[in-house]
Amino acid sequence: MCGRFTLRTPTASIANLFEDIAIPEIPANFNIAPTQKVAAVRQRTQQPSREFSWLRWGLLPAWASDIKMGSRMINARSETVQEKPAFRAAFKKRRCLILADGFYEWLATPHGKQPIYICLQDERPFCLAGLWECNSKLESKPLETCTILTTAANPLVAPIHDRMPVILRADHFDQWLDPDFKDADALQNLLQPFAAQEMATRAVSRNVNKVGYNHPDCLTPTATQGELF
């Protein structure tokens, strides 16, 4: 699954992914958690251009009347997302990209939970497949929220966890973002596990949840990586 991730790449490099979109300054965050604002790109219906948005992580359907519902909707299974009542409307018309450059999975060991950081081998930023919603029933201002799709773990991640977030290749951005693209099977085909040979894992400091979201020590390698599996 994906319950914590990072976005620490300098904003100028992130902007290179989207030449046509104005990207605001994005502070490095080494520990992005549910309910926080995540950096996203989306395209609204009947509007030609894409836009950058900050979205609250934890999808709250338009009809939800309890904000608690959103904090549990941090992931959507790609295998069932098109049918689930909480996600299917967003899947049809409100798909988005969530900017990231790595994510954490927690490996249970005899000595406790060991955070493992997973990113691309070249550590470049990438996009996670997301959905977004707008809810106006709860607060005076409309609340825009999102969720991250998950899929089966690839062979690199499988020893740590059986699920991983959907990473989209740049040549799939167009279809994923287009609210008028209706081919459900084609969309489903975008949600495959990312190539293991292009990714890397490393055990990192257990202080990831103590040192603070903006602290690079989140990614300090630990010495025990070889003993973990």
Added chain:
DNA sequence: CCAGACGTTGTT
């Protein structure tokens, strides 16, 4: 018909 759920993960 109305009432109530609407989700994922990991663990047992």
Added chain:
DNA sequence: GTCTGG
């Protein structure tokens, strides 16, 4: 909003 269960 829409489906399921009673």
Added chain:
DNA sequence: CCAGACGTTGTT
């Protein structure tokens, strides 16, 4: 996902 709380009453 993890960390932290997990309660009520009366008074300010």
Added chain:
DNA sequence: GTCTGG
């Protein structure tokens, strides 16, 4: 143990 908040 389980829920809530971040």
